[in-house]
Amino acid sequence: MFEMFEMFEEQFLNPSNNISKIVNPLFEPKKSLSSIVSDSPGLYVPLRQPIKGAMAETNFVDYVKIMCRSGHGGAGSKHFRREKFAAKGGPDGGDGGRGGHIILRGNSQMWTLLHLKYRKHIFAEWGESGGASRSHGKDGEDIILDVPLGTVAKDAETGVVLFEITEHDQTNILVKGGRGGLGNVNFKSATHQTPRYAQPGEDEEEGWKILELKILADVGLVGFPNAGKSTLLSVVSAAKPEIADYPFTTLVPNLGIVGYRDNQSFVMADIPGIIEGAHEGRGLGLRFLRHIERNSILLFMIPADSKNHRKELDILLNELDMFNPELLDKQRFVAITKSDMLDKELIQEISHEFKDIPHTFISSVSGYGIVTLKDEIWKLLNS
Numbered sequence: 055m056f057e058m059f060e061m062f063e064e065q066f067l068n069p070s071n072n073i074s075k076i077v078n079p080l081f082e083p084k085k086s087l088s089s090i091v092s093d094s095p096g097l098y099v100p101l102r103q104p105i106k107g108a109m110a111e112t113n114f115v116d117y118v119k120i121m122c123r124s125g126h127g128g129a130g131s132k133h134f135r136r137e138k139f140a141a142k143g144g145p146d147g148g149d150g151g152r153g154g155h156i157i158l159r160g161n162s163q164m165w166t167l168l169h170l171k172y173r174k175h176i177f178a179e180w181g182e183s184g185g186a187s188r189s190h191g192k193d194g195e196d197i198i199l200d201v202p203l204g205t206v207a208k209d210a211e212t213g214v215v216l217f218e219i220t221e222h223d224q225t226n227i228l229v230k231g232g233r234g235g236l237g238n239v240n241f242k243s244a245t246h247q248t249p250r251y252a253q254p255g256e257d258e259e260e261g262w263k264i265l266e267l268k269i270l271a272d273v274g275l276v277g278f279p280n281a282g283k284s285t286l287l288s289v290v291s292a293a294k295p296e297i298a299d300y301p302f303t304t305l306v307p308n309l310g311i312v313g314y315r316d317n318q319s320f321v322m323a324d325i326p327g328i329i330e331g332a333h334e335g336r337g338l339g340l341r342f343l344r345h346i347e348r349n350s351i352l353l354f355m356i357p358a359d360s361k362n363h364r365k366e367l368d369i370l371l372n373e374l375d376m377f378n379p380e381l382l383d384k385q386r387f388v389a390i391t392k393s394d395m396l397d398k399e400l401i402q403e404i405s406h407e408f409k410d411i412p413h414t415f416i417s418s419v420s421g422y423g424i425v426t427l428k429d430e431i432w433k434l435l436n437s
């Protein structure tokens with residue numbers, strides 16, 4: 055199966071012109087891309103990303119919209135006690151049970167909302183009605199949804215943020231179950247000894263909710279594709295992101311825990327590369343930028359072999375601004391990556407371009423400047 059996809063990619067995807075054809079690869083495996091183009095112009099659609107990536111992307115889900123309905127409260131009972139020697143035993147109807155809540159619970163072992171992607175409708179159980187002899191109806195069972203830390207719950211209609219899950223085992227009610235109604239025993243009084251009524255159960259809550267994941271990390275890596283973001287993460291942490299010499303190798307965010315002196319650590323997030331015009335949807339667009347909204351530091355990665363280092367930084371800042379201007383208020387630091395390609399003279403030249411912004415030179419390959427970079431990040435995190 056995998057080989058088939060590889061063959062498909064080889065045959066039909068050409069990274070240089072980024073086009074693909076809507077054909078079944080099984081039936082035309084030997085044709086070259088250029089012959090297909092000349093055979094049937096007009097049958098082509100631009101392919102946004104390689105097939106491998108499209109498949110990988112489905113495993114990382116950071117946005118789901120779900121219809122939630124809590125349980126209706128159980129009705130109170132209007133029962134009167136009737137026994138052989140207690141013909142007029144008085145009211146003894148018990149209360150109804152509470153309807154089930156739908157609850158979100160933080161789970162530090164999870165990092166995607168994939169498990170909720172195909173669960174579009176979530177309905178909790180109703181509370182049971184109260185019964186005779188003051189018996190309390192059973193509460194509806196709550197539904198507990200485990201979610202990764204950094205999950206933001208919103209009301210889909212109003213867009214209002216309801217709450218955020220930031221800690222392991224933290225629980226918040228997404229939709230509240232209806233209260234159970236009071237049984238008639240509660241309405242008995244000296245002047246009113248035979249209350250023939252009881253409260254109905256409270257209505258359930260229903261609505262579309264949005265769950266959005268914003269990864270929690272201390273440092274976010276921001277850069278063009280191929281800047282060396284994933285390579286840095288792989289060098290400073292135990293994370294094993296895919297690294298390759300082509301753009302958009304990383305299609306979903308990667309997280310790594312960076313060990314620092316004295317058993318301390320901080321979390322680094324490597325997000326897919328950004329290109330000029332990303333705010334108009336170019337490349338992978340800006341949707342992954344939501345994952346750096348929570349970071350306290352943004353580490354801009356500018357590769358040594360960039361044609362114009364300073365301009366590259368300005369483009370990145372502009373794209374961030376288009377997504378959320380508040381991102382520009384974050385602490386920033388620049389790392390000139392792949393510095394093993396530079397000599398002293400070039401280092402001085404580039405350093406001059408960045409004289410107004412804190413920066414350092416690193417090479418993930420030779421290890422040059424990595425300790426200094428960690429020191430600088432640590433200082434910023436604790437400033």
Ligand SMILES: Nc1nc2c(ncn2[C@@H]2O[C@H](COP(=O)(O)OP(=O)(O)OP(=O)(O)O)[C@@H](O)[C@H]2O)c(=O)[nH]1
Binds near residue numbers: 327
């Ligand atoms: N010479 C040199 N090459 C490097 C260094 N760091 C990364 N590279 C190379 O640069 C290429 C891109 O590296 P990645 O880490 O995949 O880049 P990225 O920024 O994660 O790229 P995307 O995931 O596509 O956004 C790879 O071929 C790396 O081997 C470095 O310090 N020196």
Ligand SMILES: [Mg+2]
Binds near residue numbers: 283285295296304
């Ligand atoms: Mg990468």
